[in-house]
Amino acid sequence: MTTTVSIRIIDVKLDTPTARELIGELNVELARQYPEEGANHFRLDPDEVAPGKGAFLVAEDTESGRALGCGAIRVLTPDTAELKRMYVRPVARGRGVGSTLLRALEERAVALGVERLVLETGTRQVPALGLYYGAGYAEIERFGEYADSPLSMCLAKPLVPAGVTG
Template sequence: MQIEFERPNQPAVHELIAELDAHLYSLYPAESVYALDIASLCYPNVLFAVARDPAGYPVGCAAIVVTQEYGEVKRMYVRPQARGQGVARRLMEMLEAKAILKGCRVFMLETGPTLPEALNLYERMGYQRCGPFGDYPDDPFSVFMQKEVRQGTSTAR
């Protein structure tokens, strides 16, 4: 599995994001899906990583939006055929490490309550539940989590 920082405006990545969107919209009402579009993922303060299988086929992606206050994890998705292989963890570790190099010390995320694999991953990686942050409303279809890292702390485990 190869994971690299890439631009999200590629046809194969669009397909990956469309799969993620279809999955989220099958679980939650549209007003409770707080997804960034492809154009927003291209902003300079967004780190976007893609995991590809040995044939170069994209099997996962994730982003972190780096702000002055925190880095927000967005668009985390691993295709079903690639799950259980540590792809999501590797995506998160790579993104967090790069964000730390940019000075980020707090990570935040919003995810759904019916995504137990995602919730378990985030908890194993040190994220703890918190209240809504930024512009998010208090939504019953949202779980908010945060993680703080100290200077010199590695995200690798």
């Protein structure tokens, strides 16, 4: 039986050791699962997650202070942001870290004024797809740099501003 962990979500700059470590682990995992040429889309620039343009969030275990996972959003258009670099360390999977991070990223997107969140994940990322579908995301046509990537799936979710019921 897995148990949830007590976590806090913190803002972290993309060029910090914690962010680099988590993203490095994610890149290794993705490269292992998708060894095909051109299958991975690793780019995320610090400017894209700067205040007012996006965010890079880290989930920390409140007891140990250990980073458990991360995720980012970057604003694409005035009404749409993209979820990027979502990752939970294997030791923390199945314990609510991913869903907590996802909710925090959605809240941050709403605070930035966007009405829709889009994302790309790999077709082999079955647990990630389960998380996103369970959170209300639906498949959309592949977009942007993912348009010609047969190993990519793109999803979207309309966001409801705080205080608005639907």
